Amino acid sequence: xxxxxxxxxxxxxxxxxxxxxxxxxxxxxxxxxxxxxxxxxxxxxxxxxxxxxxxxxxxxxxxxxxxxxxxxxxxxxxxxxxxxxxxxxxxxxxxxxxxxxxxxxxxxxxxxxxxxxxxxxxxxxxxxxxxxxxxxxxxxxxxxxxxxxxxxxxxxxxxxxxxxxxxxxxxxxxxxxxxxxxxxxxxxxxxxxxxxxxxxxxxxxxxxxxxxxxxxxxxxxxxxxxxxxxxxxxxxxxxxxxxxxxxxxxxxxxxxxx
Numbered sequence: 001x002x003x004x005x006x007x008x009x010x011x012x013x014x015x016x017x018x019x020x021x022x023x024x025x026x027x028x029x030x031x032x033x034x035x036x037x038x039x040x041x042x043x044x045x046x047x048x049x050x051x052x053x054x055x056x057x058x059x060x061x062x063x064x065x066x067x068x069x070x071x072x073x074x075x076x077x078x079x080x081x082x083x084x085x086x087x088x089x090x091x092x093x094x095x096x097x098x099x100x101x102x103x104x105x106x107x108x109x110x111x112x113x114x115x116x117x118x119x120x121x122x123x124x125x126x127x128x129x130x131x132x133x134x135x136x137x138x139x140x141x142x143x144x145x146x147x148x149x150x151x152x153x154x155x156x157x158x159x160x161x162x163x164x165x166x167x168x169x170x171x172x173x174x175x176x177x178x179x180x181x182x183x184x185x186x187x188x189x190x191x192x193x194x195x196x197x198x199x200x201x202x203x204x205x206x207x208x209x210x211x212x213x214x215x216x217x218x219x220x221x222x223x224x225x226x227x228x229x230x231x232x233x234x235x236x237x238x239x240x241x242x243x244x245x246x247x248x249x250x251x252x253x254x255x256x257x258x
Contacts, residue, residue, distance in 0.1 A: 002079040004078060005075065006020045006120075007082065008037060009083070015156060016086045027177065038071065045099055046064045048098070082117075106143070110141065112142050113144075114185075116146075117136065117145065121151045124154070136149060145185075149173065199249040206257070
């Protein structure tokens with residue numbers, strides 16, 4: 001049985017919440033899945049202060065004592081997650097952005113490898129929004145396998161025609177998510193993720209030392225000497241690109257340190 005948790009960044013149990021419920025209904029109908037909906041508005045999340053203590057000393061050093069760790073525990077206990085948000089002025093809602101900001105240290109030290117991520121975005125008008133791409137990129141940075149999400153476009157109240165169209169979109173979305181959820185594979189990194197890892201770890205190794213939590217984490221994980229965060233077979237092109245990104249990281253570090 002797989003556990004899926006949907007984090008909903010809307011205080012209204014309307015458009016976004018209804019889309020999540022329908023998606024999860026389709027998902028559970030495919031079998032071997034249990035689901036939970038988490039409304040972020042029901043939890044206390046303070047705005048990140050940008051102190052960087054989570055990077056330098058570890059997430060336990062965060063001065064904000066709220067419900068962040070309760071929400072993270074739900075992510076850790078889940079095999080897959082859905083981040084859902086309404087389109088507020090062409091971006092995620094404020095509470096969803098606050099949540100993502102409080103997870104930023106995971107982008108330095110990703111840990112959700114092998115787990116599946118997707119998104120649902122609800123909006124009233126058919127704008128060519130980039131919100132879904134942003135959410136999936138954030139999920140990839142946390143270590144997740146990502147599945148393309150759904151943009152749900154409809155006004156309230158929704159017409160029967162709109163409801164049928166939305167349902168078809170969410171049914172297809174649930175199928176793709178379920179397929180990924182049931183696979184435990186660790187995918188080869190994209191070039192973007194490979195760039196981030198190789199340049200990031202190289203500059204971190206050359207600019208920091210044992211006093212920094214990120215440095216100790218990378219050292220203990222063996223990431224300073226690995227091809228990627230986890231064992232993966234890189235083709236000749238990505239092997240060569242990885243070496244190039246390492247060299248670029250060394251050059252950037254030399255420029256920064258003089």
